[in-house]
Amino acid sequence: MIFKSTIGLALLCMTASQAAQLQVRWDQQSNKVTMTNLEPAPLPATGWSIYFNCMECATGASQDKVAVEHVAGSLYRLRPQTGFAGLAKGQALEFGSHKSAAMTKIYKAPQGFYLVYDNMPEQAQAIGDLKILPQPDLISPQELYQRNEQADVLPATALPPIFPTPLKLQQGQGTLHLAIAPAIIAAPALKAERTLAESLLRPYWPKGAARLARSSLRLAIGQVEGQASPEAYTLEVDAKGIAITGNSAAGVANGLQSLRDLLPVRPDGRASGPVDLPILSVTDAPRFAYRGFMLDVSRNFQDKESVLRLLDLMARFKLNAFHFHLTDDEGWRLEIAGLPELTGIGAVRGHSNISGVRLQPAYGSGPSPNDKHGSGFYTRADYLEILRYAAARHIEVIPEIEMPGHARAAVQAMEARYRRLKAAGKPGAGQFLLNDLEDRSEYRSAQEYNDNVINPGLESSYTFIEHVVKQVAALHREAGAPLRTLHVGGDELPLGAWEKSPRSQSLIASRNLQGTAGLWNYFYDRVEAILRRQGLAASGWEELGTRAEMAEGKRRQAPNPHFMQRGFKVYVWNNTGNAADLGYRLANAGYDTVLAPATRFYLDMTYNKNPGEPGATWAGATDIDAIYDYVPFDHTKRSGIPAAVQERLTEDGKRHILGLEGALWTETVRTRPEMEYLLLPRLLALAERAWAPEPAWAIEADPVKAEALHRSAWSGFVNVLGQRVLPGLGQVNYRLAPPGLKQEGGKVYANHDLPGVPLHYTSDGSDPSAASPLVQGPIAERGLIKVAAIGHNGRQGWVSRIENN
Structure with missing residues (x-):
């Protein structure tokens, strides 16, 4: 880093209360970063440290007697060096935080200063006075307009009636008037499904009106002809009523x-009254048995209510596997009986100068152990x-x-536990x-730690793992949701x-x-043996089933024989560089494989390269179309990946592809609105690709016909x-992208990546709101035209602007 200070003479010592x-301003x-002292007392010449978190920071030589040191992970500290003169009121010091990069994104902002x-x-x-001085957008409204023209x-009458796209749908004539x-007629075994049906109908009719009903909603378990999946169902709407039959209760729920989807959008339950449903017949089943989503709650904790809200979204869009990333370097988030230190220390982040009290701050959680995203765990x-x-x-969790x-x-x-018990002279400390x-190994993990690895040479490591596995399995049995597999990381x-x-x-x-x-x-x-004793199979990231090898002078991962x-299930995330076809190679080798490609399904990646757009960039930018266009059995289609250098899936390999999974890592995500913004609408593209049949455009050989399809x-x-x-999701904070704009013939034309979303505009310099005029064609007004999508709940999306002179 390069440091520049505007420092006068050393003055009196600043007190802690003035800190x-x-x-702090980050350009x-x-x-x-510019740090200015606003207090009458100076920041002294010696005797202090300023800590902060920073992702992808680049430390370097010090100048002007101030240095930035990497502590561990994302934690850094600023310290005065010999000759530093102090910082009087109004004076500032300035330092560079990052090397130049193609995308300078908002997630890189230093944060959590103290x-x-x-x-x-x-x-x-x-230090709470932190602001970001933004960089102008890199993507022009004209570029967005051209992109949206795809x-x-x-019209509403032409919309697909059911989402995700069903296997078979036959439209009939007329409507069912309700x-x-x-x-609701349902067997006792469908109690949960009856409850779901009641919740769906409640916004449309007064409570109790069903007693006078002439039509019925029949729910039943029965054989869906031609479909073996337990999640298959039929949906029949005719003049007499509605009938849903599933191969299991899960099929009925689907x-x-x-x-x-057939019910009119009334997100707030208003305007109850008659409903007309189209007459139709649906036979549906998922393409993939595994349709998953992973949530990381270690990097930034998400409370129980946020998880329950997420499960509702998953069920709504027929996702059936919740991969719960409960532990990592920055937090252990599940109470384990007999090991209170896991949550008493491992679930708490904050400043301490004493080893073993709590974890260090990370990802902007700051100095306080009470920060609700840095600290927190789920009780039993x-x-x-x-x-x-x-x-x-x-x-399935x-x-x-x-x-x-x-x-x-x-x-x-566990080290803190050991030292406490040993100091007390208690037996079994280790x-x-x-x-x-005594380990003196030298390494640096992907997240910049050198002390984050379990040692396989200690028998106590396996004692710990077995204890945790037993406790987790017991919780699942108590909940009536028996555990079948445990994801054991491995990455x-x-x-x-x-x-x-x-x-x-x-x-x-x-050995x-x-x-x-x-x-x-x-x-x-050893880990597999522990799992087997609990009746569990092993799942893990791709590294669980790979080993390093050299190919054409380069190191790459290959299937580990x-x-x-063993029946290990591997989740393949790395599809970059020479690992682009790794998922296929593992499936062809016989590993049951879940495809979770980072460049397609990592939903913590940014939507686009605009500096103010949230999300990380290491796997690139991922907009809705990148997910929608993913072809699971041929990822070279619509991707720019040269097919000639990729291993192709064999027919046996296809049988080992269990399904697809999206993931949200939370290094850049603290709050529920931030989480929902990154998830939606991209999660819906994942749901479509995991449930719907292979689209016609993916199998059409003629490129012209394929493009039209x-x-x-x-x-x-x-x-x-x-x-x-999206309007049917109520108060969910889904992303409203910036509109595309073009100026032509003295008029401004606007479009959006979600056609039909209401666009509002202004020409007086103010930002659009729900009260601003609707865009209903070319805008002829002169001046600075601002346009934004406005959600059904009045929430304003990103604003685009263009001069119409």
């Missing part, structure tokens, strides 16, 4: 979600409620306990210890780990293992999202 009166365009004096090392003072605007709610009661809530919606890497929260907590205290073990650990090296020698690779196999042999016949299907998809699906 918050520092002002997004220049990547520079001041600590050396003579009061446990008293941290938060879809046609459809003046009052239909009577049918009810499709019925929801919370987790039971989540499991039961998911089970009622036919969603797959908890993830990260190992052996990404385990810093657990490693720190029973659950996870790290070799991103840093190079160099274990190499200078006496305990690991002793194990390698005694005649082949170095670190052999130690890896030994570790997961050691675990090939794609335009028609894409138009239907984005229109139904903008006009019906």
